[in-house]
Amino acid sequence: MYCVKCGVELSESEKRCPLCHTEVYLPGYAPNEDARPYPKFEKPEKVNPRGIYFIISFVCIIGAIISFVCDLNLGGGITWSGYAIGGIALFYILFILPGWFKRFNPAIFIPCDFLAIGLFLAYVNLATGGSWFLSFAFPLTGAVTLIISSITILCYYIKRGYLYIFGGAFIAAGLFCPVLELLGYLTFGGEYIMWGIYPLIALFLIGIMLIVIAIVKPFRESLCRIFAI
Numbered sequence: 001m002y003c004v005k006c007g008v009e010l011s012e013s014e015k016r017c018p019l020c021h022t023e024v025y026l027p028g029y030a031p032n033e034d035a036r037p038y039p040k041f042e043k044p045e046k047v048n049p050r051g052i053y054f055i056i057s058f059v060c061i062i063g064a065i066i067s068f069v070c071d072l073n074l075g076g077g078i079t080w081s082g083y084a085i086g087g088i089a090l091f092y093i094l095f096i097l098p099g100w101f102k103r104f105n106p107a108i109f110i111p112c113d114f115l116a117i118g119l120f121l122a123y124v125n126l127a128t129g130g131s132w133f134l135s136f137a138f139p140l141t142g143a144v145t146l147i148i149s150s151i152t153i154l155c156y157y158i159k160r161g162y163l164y165i166f167g168g169a170f171i172a173a174g175l176f177c178p179v180l181e182l183l184g185y186l187t188f189g190g191e192y193i194m195w196g197i198y199p200l201i202a203l204f205l206i207g208i209m210l211i212v213i214a215i216v217k218p219f220r221e222s223l224c225r226i227f228a229i
Ligand SMILES: [Zn+2]
Pocket: 003, 004, 005, 006, 007, 008, 017, 018, 019, 020, 021, 022
């Protein structure tokens, strides 16, 4: 038998032409379901990702214990193992922990990730006897956390107005640059050359441009046409 539309030869069991998808219709003929010309599609068996996460968790714990014990025996106290354990914990929180959850909610995980980074930096500062955490690393990670978390939460829950969100984020990041320079100057000293003003201008202009694109509809539409979005 042949397809009425394209003329391709059909096997007895086919309900549709494999080439043009035209329905095969023969009066008084019921297609034989069992005699398909191709094997039934079967989904490949899924590997349970939890097994992999379990193994990685195990390796992390073993690594942390080994570095702790070695440090205690060789160094007579917690010296370098604090950084190692902190690093392992940070890696675990950033990359492995979200894998345990069926639904990954970035609005929760991203602020937690930055909190973990902040805590790790605070530990390094404390362990090295530095005085750069409170005056520099804390405001820096705080500002980055605030900006990235706001973008994530707004995009995740509102799901529109991305241009306004990113425009606002660029402006906020730009405004923070002179503050960052001042904090760096107060913490580490050096020359105060006002470099913060250049990224401020650049980021501010990008932010304003995004908001203008968001407001002016014809402009936005012509841009979409040019970039074929
Ligand atoms: Zn056909």
